[in-house]
Amino acid sequence: MASVLRQAARLASSRCLTQLSAASSTSRLGASSYNFSPSSRNASTSSTIKVQLDSNTGVAIMMFQNPPVNSMSLDFMTEFVIAWDKLELDKSCRGIILTSALPNVFSAGLDIMDMYGTTPEHRTAFWKALQELWLKVYGSGKIVVAAINGASPAGGCLMALSCDYRIMIDNPKYKIGINETKLGIVAPFWFKDCLENTVGYRMSEMSVQYGILYNSAEALKIGLVDQLVPEDKLISTATETMIKWFAIPDYARQISKAMVRKATMDKMLAGREADITNFVTFTNKDSIQKSLGMYMEMLKGRKAK
Amino acid sequence: MASVLRQAARLASSRCLTQLSAASSTSRLGASSYNFSPSSRNASTSSTIKVQLDSNTGVAIMMFQNPPVNSMSLDFMTEFVIAWDKLELDKSCRGIILTSALPNVFSAGLDIMDMYGTTPEHRTAFWKALQELWLKVYGSGKIVVAAINGASPAGGCLMALSCDYRIMIDNPKYKIGINETKLGIVAPFWFKDCLENTVGYRMSEMSVQYGILYNSAEALKIGLVDQLVPEDKLISTATETMIKWFAIPDYARQISKAMVRKATMDKMLAGREADITNFVTFTNKDSIQKSLGMYMEMLKGRKAK
Amino acid sequence: MASVLRQAARLASSRCLTQLSAASSTSRLGASSYNFSPSSRNASTSSTIKVQLDSNTGVAIMMFQNPPVNSMSLDFMTEFVIAWDKLELDKSCRGIILTSALPNVFSAGLDIMDMYGTTPEHRTAFWKALQELWLKVYGSGKIVVAAINGASPAGGCLMALSCDYRIMIDNPKYKIGINETKLGIVAPFWFKDCLENTVGYRMSEMSVQYGILYNSAEALKIGLVDQLVPEDKLISTATETMIKWFAIPDYARQISKAMVRKATMDKMLAGREADITNFVTFTNKDSIQKSLGMYMEMLKGRKAK
Numbered sequence: 001m002a003s004v005l006r007q008a009a010r011l012a013s014s015r016c017l018t019q020l021s022a023a024s025s026t027s028r029l030g031a032s033s034y035n036f037s038p039s040s041r042n043a044s045t046s047s048t049i050k051v052q053l054d055s056n057t058g059v060a061i062m063m064f065q066n067p068p069v070n071s072m073s074l075d076f077m078t079e080f081v082i083a084w085d086k087l088e089l090d091k092s093c094r095g096i097i098l099t100s101a102l103p104n105v106f107s108a109g110l111d112i113m114d115m116y117g118t119t120p121e122h123r124t125a126f127w128k129a130l131q132e133l134w135l136k137v138y139g140s141g142k143i144v145v146a147a148i149n150g151a152s153p154a155g156g157c158l159m160a161l162s163c164d165y166r167i168m169i170d171n172p173k174y175k176i177g178i179n180e181t182k183l184g185i186v187a188p189f190w191f192k193d194c195l196e197n198t199v200g201y202r203m204s205e206m207s208v209q210y211g212i213l214y215n216s217a218e219a220l221k222i223g224l225v226d227q228l229v230p231e232d233k234l235i236s237t238a239t240e241t242m243i244k245w246f247a248i249p250d251y252a253r254q255i256s257k258a259m260v261r262k263a264t265m266d267k268m269l270a271g272r273e274a275d276i277t278n279f280v281t282f283t284n285k286d287s288i289q290k291s292l293g294m295y296m297e298m299l300k301g302r303k304a305k
Numbered sequence: 306m307a308s309v310l311r312q313a314a315r316l317a318s319s320r321c322l323t324q325l326s327a328a329s330s331t332s333r334l335g336a337s338s339y340n341f342s343p344s345s346r347n348a349s350t351s352s353t354i355k356v357q358l359d360s361n362t363g364v365a366i367m368m369f370q371n372p373p374v375n376s377m378s379l380d381f382m383t384e385f386v387i388a389w390d391k392l393e394l395d396k397s398c399r400g401i402i403l404t405s406a407l408p409n410v411f412s413a414g415l416d417i418m419d420m421y422g423t424t425p426e427h428r429t430a431f432w433k434a435l436q437e438l439w440l441k442v443y444g445s446g447k448i449v450v451a452a453i454n455g456a457s458p459a460g461g462c463l464m465a466l467s468c469d470y471r472i473m474i475d476n477p478k479y480k481i482g483i484n485e486t487k488l489g490i491v492a493p494f495w496f497k498d499c500l501e502n503t504v505g506y507r508m509s510e511m512s513v514q515y516g517i518l519y520n521s522a523e524a525l526k527i528g529l530v531d532q533l534v535p536e537d538k539l540i541s542t543a544t545e546t547m548i549k550w551f552a553i554p555d556y557a558r559q560i561s562k563a564m565v566r567k568a569t570m571d572k573m574l575a576g577r578e579a580d581i582t583n584f585v586t587f588t589n590k591d592s593i594q595k596s597l598g599m600y601m602e603m604l605k606g607r608k609a610k
Numbered sequence: 611m612a613s614v615l616r617q618a619a620r621l622a623s624s625r626c627l628t629q630l631s632a633a634s635s636t637s638r639l640g641a642s643s644y645n646f647s648p649s650s651r652n653a654s655t656s657s658t659i660k661v662q663l664d665s666n667t668g669v670a671i672m673m674f675q676n677p678p679v680n681s682m683s684l685d686f687m688t689e690f691v692i693a694w695d696k697l698e699l700d701k702s703c704r705g706i707i708l709t710s711a712l713p714n715v716f717s718a719g720l721d722i723m724d725m726y727g728t729t730p731e732h733r734t735a736f737w738k739a740l741q742e743l744w745l746k747v748y749g750s751g752k753i754v755v756a757a758i759n760g761a762s763p764a765g766g767c768l769m770a771l772s773c774d775y776r777i778m779i780d781n782p783k784y785k786i787g788i789n790e791t792k793l794g795i796v797a798p799f800w801f802k803d804c805l806e807n808t809v810g811y812r813m814s815e816m817s818v819q820y821g822i823l824y825n826s827a828e829a830l831k832i833g834l835v836d837q838l839v840p841e842d843k844l845i846s847t848a849t850e851t852m853i854k855w856f857a858i859p860d861y862a863r864q865i866s867k868a869m870v871r872k873a874t875m876d877k878m879l880a881g882r883e884a885d886i887t888n889f890v891t892f893t894n895k896d897s898i899q900k901s902l903g904m905y906m907e908m909l910k911g912r913k914a915k
Contacts, residue, residue: 180862180866181858181859181862181863181866182857182858182859183862184859184861184862185862186862186865186866186869187866189869192866192869192870200810201806201807201808201810202807202808202809202810202833204870205807205867205870205871206775208866208869208870209774209855209858209863209866209867209870210855210858210863211858287861291859
């Protein structure tokens with residue numbers, strides 16, 4: 001536990017609700033290390049989302065660039081959805097790779113600053129943005145692959161779980177999981193449903209209750225990720241995997257995907273309003289605000305040392 | 306992909322909607338190689354279904370004999386159900402082994418000729434026959450074992466999935482799976498449900514979307530089949546397994562089986578009419594008819610070479 | 611089968627409906643072999659349930675002591691629930707370990723004497739007590755760990771399945787499973803649901819139909835238990851595991867646990883009355899009473915030899 005807190009402290013300015021595994025300063029992975037095809041037609045960049053689409057292959061890469069740890073703030077999620085919608089409408093895009101432009105972290109999950117000391121109205125907007133992001137990614141007709149190039153706790157894990165396939169860098173320092181309970185908060189039912197669909201009921205039951213984070217090898221073993229690759233093969237493997245699946249007729253694949261995901265999607269849609277109310281009410285509690293405050297103080301305090 | 310198409314071409318006259326793995330001409334497996342008990346009381350043969358019942362053991366063997374690849378035509382399925390009903394009513398029969406009387410193929414799945422250029426009425430009858438076959442096998446109080454002695458894609462895989470236990474010949478050339486999307490069509494929800502029950506949600510999600518065919522070792526690994534045996538042990542192993550389970554009191558086993566399968570059965574029954582409409586409408590589309598036509602031309606063309 | 615019956619015969623006075631694995635007379639495991647913390651504040655003992663609570667750690671140990679095989683009689687289950695309620699109300703208790711104070715057996719399951727020759731009213735009370743026991747354990751906000759120190763068939767397996775974690779002695783002579791069909795009876799749907807949640811649909815389907823008992827290594831392999839330990843490490847491992855999880859904030863863990871278990875719990879509650887009627891009607895049948903009677907005679911007859 002102590003070492004986890006020390007790791008979190010190194011990311012004190014992250015304002016993120018989730019613990020991160022060690023962020024090594026020796027890593028050189030960043031957006032600049034990707035060699036994108038020179039044929040790429042489109043490259044668009046918002047402040048936090050970078051998109052590069054290779055219209056020859058149909059593969060788009062969407063990179064998170066919200067330093068220091070790609071926390072999912074309301075702004076980040078809003079920009080994500082705008083960029084996503086643009087790709088959805090682009091017929092030349094058949095698949096989307098989600099990855100991080102930052103070193104050592106895929107995404108550290110929901111931004112604590114949107115939950116701590118904010119108005120119910122703000123938190124309502126925040127939670128709606130999260131729901132919308134998930135509905136877009138999980139329900140997409142495109143092939144979506146997560147190229148997990150760093151820590152991916154809580155909301156970061158959810159983004160990965162919403163994809164069709166998860167490839168992770170083979171490095172034990174990167175952890176992934178639904179670890180909310182460790183911080184005194186609760187993942188909503190659809191986080192749990194996504195995890196359960198991926199690793200099965202029993203593993204999900206354990207994982208959600210005890211807030212377990214898995215390193216890359218453990219994540220592969222339980223099926224939380226599908227494949228491990230060396231750091232320098234991450235994007236190429238994701239691209240090749242996607243292109244291989246482009247051989248499947250889109251129409252049949254999309255109907256099949258929707259059929260498989262229908263029950264989980266319908267359940268979330270049916271519980272959408274209650275889920276918002278639940279989050280806003282929960283984070284309105286003094287005890288929860290106090291916990292969030294203490295967590296932020298801890299991060300600041302650790303950083304100061 | 307090319308090699309898959311080459312394999313399919315060798316079976317050009319099959320008129321089957323599903324790809325088959327390599328059909329080696331060196332295989333000698335056929336009905337004539339089975340040594341049935343001399344005590345068998347009943348042996349009945351329709352044009353496409355052969356049944357041998359050993360009333361001493363209670364084990365019936367139902368063999369598919371619809372050359373060249375046991376395609377599931379309306380006629381085949383009608384004869385299947387007639388033979389099945391006869392066994393269901395026979396008190397001396399406690400279990401049924403499904404297998405193929407043809408070399409290299411268990412069943413190549415639904416017959417394309419019943420879908421291509423046929424009337425909506427014909428396709429309605431065709432789909433009802435498939436539903437009925439499944440309801441009979443999946444809901445049977447008998448113990449049903451699939452002895453998979455060859456390729457078993459799409460509808461062939463569904464027949465295997467409807468059984469209580471799947472034993473497959475240990476030979477990498479035989480493939481099994483729900484591969485519909487590769488052909489531009491979509492497996493109905495109850496194919497998916499059967500697959501999901503057998504291999505779990507995550508493996509089913511991948512498998513259905515990408516139309517994955519597994520060789521025998523892969524199928525064992527993911528649980529799509531339960532056991533691999535050498536070719537010459539297939540029927541004896543199926544028979545011995547069944548006889549072992551005859552020790553369980555039928556009444557308790559049947560109630561337990563019905564309880565386990567109730568949700569999947571109820572869901573199919575509730576969606577039965579919509580499923581027929583869905584199939585008939587889908588196959589009415591010009592684009593789908595065109596795909597089916599092209600597929601048939603391809604098979605013919607490949608054969609001609 | 612014969613050896614199973616011989617084993618059962620050795621436990622002839624057990625009156626239990628379930629088969630037990632060999633009960634070796636060389637085992638020395640018993641309540642007296644546990645070294646409880648000297649700081650234990652509370653120790654309460656009913657005739658069949660012994661409880662020791664260490665208020666320093668928050669860990670309670672509830673031991674079954676209903677010789678010879680901890681059969682779940684109406685009396686046993688009534689005392690279980692009374693002891694359970696007391697622990698639930700005790701704020702100093704954060705987790706409960708279920709184990710047996712008897713050698714070689716965790717629990718042999720439901721007591722046949724409460725089913726054979728009893729009135730419908732008695733059987734109604736009996737089944738209600740079983741439902742209540744399960745609802746309490748499965749729905750508990752405490753962390754509940756099964757320390758399985760012997761055979762655990764049928765109802766014994768259900769008790770283990772209701773916990774959050776299962777640790778079993780690494781000894782092939784101890785068997786665990788839902789083996790009701792082997793005795794001509796049927797496990798209710800919620801036994802099946804618990805098993806399915808733990809080992810997955812396919813393994814549960816096989817297991818429930820064929821009444822399969824697994825030895826400790828097999829149980830670990832399919833996920834029916836989570837961990838195997840040597841006999842002398844059982845209670846210490848259970849305690850350490852529980853204490854490790856006490857680091858998770860109770861409130862968040864409890865909400866998460868309730869969320870994960872909601873569907874299974876709701877289904878049972880919705881079918882509760884029908885489940886009672888079903889059991890009482892089923893055990894009212896002459897054929898079932900006859901089976902139970904023969905089973906008891908067999909146990910007595912074997913013992914007499």
